[in-house]
Every structure is written in C-alpha cells, then in structure tokens.
Amino acid sequence: MRGFIFDIKHFAVHDGPGIRTTVFLKGCPLKCLWCHNPESIGKQSQLGFLEHKCTSCGSCVRACSSGAHTIDSDGKHIFDRSKCTLCGKCATVCPGKVLTYYGKEAEVEEIVADVLKDKDFYVCSKNGGVTLSGGECLMQPDFCEALLKRFKEENLHTAVDTCGFVSKAALDKVIPYTDLFLYDLKAIDSDVHKRCTGQDNAVILENLKYIDSLGKSIEIRYPYVPGFNDGEVRKIGELLKGLSNITRVKVLPYHNYASTKYKSLDMVDTLPTVIPADAEIEEAKSVLRDMGLCVAD
Ligand code: SF4
Numbered sequence: 001m002r003g004f005i006f007d008i009k010h011f012a013v014h015d016g017p018g019i020r021t022t023v024f025l026k027g028c029p030l031k032c033l034w035c036h037n038p039e040s041i042g043k044q045s046q047l048g049f050l051e052h053k054c055t056s057c058g059s060c061v062r063a064c065s066s067g068a069h070t071i072d073s074d075g076k077h078i079f080d081r082s083k084c085t086l087c088g089k090c091a092t093v094c095p096g097k098v099l100t101y102y103g104k105e106a107e108v109e110e111i112v113a114d115v116l117k118d119k120d121f122y123v124c125s126k127n128g129g130v131t132l133s134g135g136e137c138l139m140q141p142d143f144c145e146a147l148l149k150r151f152k153e154e155n156l157h158t159a160v161d162t163c164g165f166v167s168k169a170a171l172d173k174v175i176p177y178t179d180l181f182l183y184d185l186k187a188i189d190s191d192v193h194k195r196c197t198g199q200d201n202a203v204i205l206e207n208l209k210y211i212d213s214l215g216k217s218i219e220i221r222y223p224y225v226p227g228f229n230d231g232e233v234r235k236i237g238e239l240l241k242g243l244s245n246i247t248r249v250k251v252l253p254y255h256n257y258a259s260t261k262y263k264s265l266d267m268v269d270t271l272p273t274v275i276p277a278d279a280e281i282e283e284a285k286s287v288l289r290d291m292g293l294c295v296a297d
C-alpha cells in the first residue's frame, strides 16, 4: 500500500517518549492560523522557493522542461509558478536547497525499513519508537493502519499525533495498534476554535472522550497563542480533569519561525504576531497543575 508523506525525521525527541522516528503525512483538514508546518496542509505536492538564498546558478533552468525558471538579463531568478507541473526535478539539482519539494508517495515497507534502521536507539531509550504525524495523518487512515500494524509486528512503541478532526471510523482503524495518542487541543469554546482553525470542535471533543473511554493513553498538546486561545486554559483543565487516561499535558508556546516557509511556498502568512512571554506559559502550566493535571516542564 502507498501513502503520501512529506518527511521522515529520525532522532525526534519531542514527538512522544524516548528517541523516535516521526513520519509526516501530507494533508490537514484544519487551517490553524499559527500552523508552523504550512507544507503539511495541502494534500498535493508543493515546491518551496527561498528566493533570498538563490545564487542564480541556473541549474533549475536547465532541469525544468516547463520553462518555469528563468534568469533575467540582470541575473535575477524568476520563478513562474503558473508553468510548474510539480515534477520535482529542479529541487533535485538545486545545490543550495533553495528549492524544496514537499510530497512523496511511499510504500509501507519502504517506510518500515527506514524506521527500523534506528531500532537499537528506540530500545535503549525509554519507550522510544515511531510516531505518525502530519498534517493530519488520519486523513490517510488505511495507510496509517497498515504502517502501525507493521510497526507492532516489529515490537515498536507507536504514537499517533492527531488534531482529532477525523472520523470515528478512521480512529477505529488505528486504535488497536496505537500505544499513545498525541492529541492537539486548541480550544474548548467552539467560536474560539472556529476563529483559530476554521472548523468547529465538537468532533474533536467527542473523539477525545471516545479514545479516553477505551483506556488508551493520551498526551494533550495545547498550543498557547496570545490573543487567540490564551483564555482557554481553565476550560481545557476542566475537560481534562473529567478524563481518565491523560498521561500529561504539554503547553506549547507559539513561535513564528515558519514565516519564511509561508513565503517560500507562496502561501498567505496567517501567523499571529504576538509571542507568549515565558511567565505567561509558566502561569498556564501552573493553573493546569493546580487543577490536578500532570503538566510537562
Ligand atoms: S517542479 Fe518540475 S515543472 Fe516545477 S519548476 Fe521544478 S522542474 Fe519545473
């Protein structure tokens, strides 16, 4: 079986316990204003172009049979996206990684072989293993099921990083083969959620309760974005207090490092401008701790 991915990251230490390999699947149903992986949102391939790093060497001009790249008489590189058919050839010849191609079809066994290269590291780090992430990996539920099934056959610890805006049928496919869910919780108030992500959160809250009711371990990820969802701390705490299998809560301070990536992909930059102060994050963590939750440092 084949799926559509955009990256495989080895030695990941923030995507679940221990040392892990994270497989990033392409496509996401939400449009979070603060998304730091804009290349993950679209289901189709994309070509990133970091114009400010281009040396006008001309390799891409020669590689592209569509005429999408030209160097003008002043030596300036002009990239005409309307001519690009997303074949990806230019990215393979660009010497400075100015061009990056996001999106690749991959076979289950190809990914399993890649993940297994680091098996010794998973074994010697506590609960290390493999994480499926995105985008929203569960937009490709059959592919996720096939991958996770194979990882369990190899006795690997498995985690699924999800925004929760998926069908119950998709969840049911992966639940038997998933040791830990990394579950994004952006807001409890539906209007706040809609404003921040473009979607209502009823399905997300239902799915969270559903996974919890099945006794599956869940780590909550709360991206803290001042002026958007910073008023949700107590509401999130109240909901989580009523659940039984929340292993811990991670408050993730918003950052705007992805700004260059939006530009390189010719996507509208929706990143908020205000970065949270350390004290604000510590306050949010302390509120959640005082509500009896285990909160990551
Ligand atoms: S991806 Fe292919 S068609 Fe698009 S600019 Fe590069 S070489 Fe040309």
Ligand code: SF4
Residues within 6 Å of the ligand: 053, 054, 055, 056, 057, 058, 059, 060, 061, 069, 077, 093, 094, 095, 096, 097, 098, 099
């Ligand atoms: S190959 Fe890369 S560095 Fe060379 S002109 Fe094209 S984008 Fe610029």
